[in-house]
Amino acid sequence: MISRRGALGLAGAAGIATLTGCYTDGPGTGQALVSGARIPPPFKVPLPIPQVAKTVRRDDTTDYYEVVQKVAKVEILPGSKTTIWGYDGTFPGPTFRARAGRRVVVTVRNELPVPTSTHLHGGVTPPDSDGFPTDLVVPAGYPVHTKHAGMAMKPSDFTLHDRTRDYVYPMNQRAATLWYHDHRMDFSAPQVWRGLAGAFLIGDNDEDRLGLPSGDKDIPLLICDRSFDAHGEFHYPELDSTLTNPGVTEEYMSGVFGDVILVNGAPWPILEVANTRYRFRLINGSNARRYQLTGLPVTQIGSDGGLLAAPIRLESVTLAPGERYDVVVDFSEYPVGTELTWANALGTGPTGNVLRFRVARAEKDPSQVPAALAAVPVLRREDAVATRQFDFRLQGGKWTINGRPYEPAGSVAAPKLDSVELWRFTSDFHHPVHVHLAQFQVLGRTGRKPEASDGGWKDTVDIRPYGVVEVLVRFAGYKGRYMMHCHNLEHEDMAMMANFDVV
Numbered sequence: 001m002i003s004r005r006g007a008l009g010l011a012g013a014a015g016i017a018t019l020t021g022c023y024t025d026g027p028g029t030g031q032a033l034v035s036g037a038r039i040p041p042p043f044k045v046p047l048p049i050p051q052v053a054k055t056v057r058r059d060d061t062t063d064y065y066e067v068v069q070k071v072a073k074v075e076i077l078p079g080s081k082t083t084i085w086g087y088d089g090t091f092p093g094p095t096f097r098a099r100a101g102r103r104v105v106v107t108v109r110n111e112l113p114v115p116t117s118t119h120l121h122g123g124v125t126p127p128d129s130d131g132f133p134t135d136l137v138v139p140a141g142y143p144v145h146t147k148h149a150g151m152a153m154k155p156s157d158f159t160l161h162d163r164t165r166d167y168v169y170p171m172n173q174r175a176a177t178l179w180y181h182d183h184r185m186d187f188s189a190p191q192v193w194r195g196l197a198g199a200f201l202i203g204d205n206d207e208d209r210l211g212l213p214s215g216d217k218d219i220p221l222l223i224c225d226r227s228f229d230a231h232g233e234f235h236y237p238e239l240d241s242t243l244t245n246p247g248v249t250e251e252y253m254s255g256v257f258g259d260v261i262l263v264n265g266a267p268w269p270i271l272e273v274a275n276t277r278y279r280f281r282l283i284n285g286s287n288a289r290r291y292q293l294t295g296l297p298v299t300q301i302g303s304d305g306g307l308l309a310a311p312i313r314l315e316s317v318t319l320a321p322g323e324r325y326d327v328v329v330d331f332s333e334y335p336v337g338t339e340l341t342w343a344n345a346l347g348t349g350p351t352g353n354v355l356r357f358r359v360a361r362a363e364k365d366p367s368q369v370p371a372a373l374a375a376v377p378v379l380r381r382e383d384a385v386a387t388r389q390f391d392f393r394l395q396g397g398k399w400t401i402n403g404r405p406y407e408p409a410g411s412v413a414a415p416k417l418d419s420v421e422l423w424r425f426t427s428d429f430h431h432p433v434h435v436h437l438a439q440f441q442v443l444g445r446t447g448r449k450p451e452a453s454d455g456g457w458k459d460t461v462d463i464r465p466y467g468v469v470e471v472l473v474r475f476a477g478y479k480g481r482y483m484m485h486c487h488n489l490e491h492e493d494m495a496m497m498a499n500f501d502v503v
């Protein structure tokens with residue numbers, strides 16, 4: 001239950017509607033967690049580029065990978081070591097580069113002290129590989145049945161894999177910027193915070209023909225906030241550091257905001273660039289924090305679900321947790337020697353900065369951004385065969401959907417495979433709503449047209465305080481049980497999830 005003190009914390013969260021009803025934008029719903037460590041100065045550390053995952057085997061149809069989830073010590077704050085939980089011991093994890101039409105099989109081995117579930121966010125994935133929160137890879141000897149104490153769970157609600165399992169991704173989907181992260185029941189927030197996240201990019205022939213920036217000029221940028229204790233370790237307000245019993249201290253039930261902004265695991269890094277176009281895959285991997293990147297205009301070419309029909313110029317990019325924006329920046333607009341900074345208009349003090357670029361050299365640029373990018377069918381209201389409303393709300397001290405906390409055996413909808421439905425999301429605070437499997441198009445926001453940056457196929461959409469967002473969801477791919485949830489990971493862990501069944 002959220003007590004009066006917790007509720008006051010919510011009222012103090014930036015970006016919520018005030019008592020007079022006016023709405024100011026802000027970092028979202030959450031509470032700032034102040035680091036005990038000395039925070040480094042910005043723009044000193046070079047931007048790390050995560051390793052690209054290497055196949056262990058390939059055959060006619062399939063690329064095979066092996067990933068080990070393990071504890072590692074890495075340098076995040078200059079001069080000190082931070083313990084992380086990482087895919088292959090890195091944070092972010094390796095970047096996967098898959099091809100549409102080529103199946104991917106990832107064998108995950110869990111050497112962490114806790115169970116895990118890995119969700120490919122944006123993947124059109126069969127249910128048994130979707131990273132359901134109760135579908136766990138359990139470390140050797142872990143007594144999972146007795147240790148789960150979160151939402152009302154029975155042992156029969158869980159599927160358990162002993163130490164290792166294969167995730168099978170058919171990749172029958174178009175080129176897109178996906179990411180993968182932990183999805184363990186009750187503990188996604190602390191486990192992602194410890195480092196379990198990485199980029200997963202799908203390419204295809206249609207995209208290759210466009211001549212977009214590629215190779216070392218196509219860079220994933222996983223943006224997240226963290227706090228550090230006085231020893232330089234990650235600081236998170238969990239009640240139980242062994243992650244046996246779930247929950248955070250009361251004032252952080254609305255979400256945790258770190259005060260150090262990391263891009264690809266480095267604090268406020270700097271990237272030296274040529275005076276050419278670059279493609280950046282922006283991924284908000286934060287637990288609760290929203291960003292509005294300003295100071296460097298972009299050309300948006302893609303959204304969560306792949307390329308837009310046509311590029312659009314955006315003066316700033318707003319990213320809610322879980323959202324991706326595929327953008328091109330043309331540094332030829334700036335003389336060599338220029339420094340450009342992505343500030344965060346929704347942050348204050350140190351969280352008001354994100355990333356700096358220095359235009360360091362002149363190069364020929366073979367890339368282009370064509371005026372037409374991809375064929376994107378536009379869904380219309382009359383395509384919807386059903387309308388459903390889902391209200392995301394704090395009720396009775398719990399984060400609920402339509403008044404109910406998550407019920408592992410329950411289901412709130414049964415859309416038909418290959419149908420389109422109109423889903424109306426309503427909310428009290430900021431809730432970034434993520435639908436598994438199905439992609440959607442934003443139809444409108446609180447009686448108005450979608451915003452410029454709402455275009456294309458999406459799987460995550462930011463619902464603002466007292467906002468209404470209507471989306472047209474296309475249920476394509478597979479039958480079976482999937483889920484939707486709030487991607488504020490503290491809300492998700494505290495039961496703001498619901499199952500649906502594609503039939």
Ligand SMILES: [Cu+2]
Nearest residue numbers: 431486488491
């Ligand atoms: Cu939420």
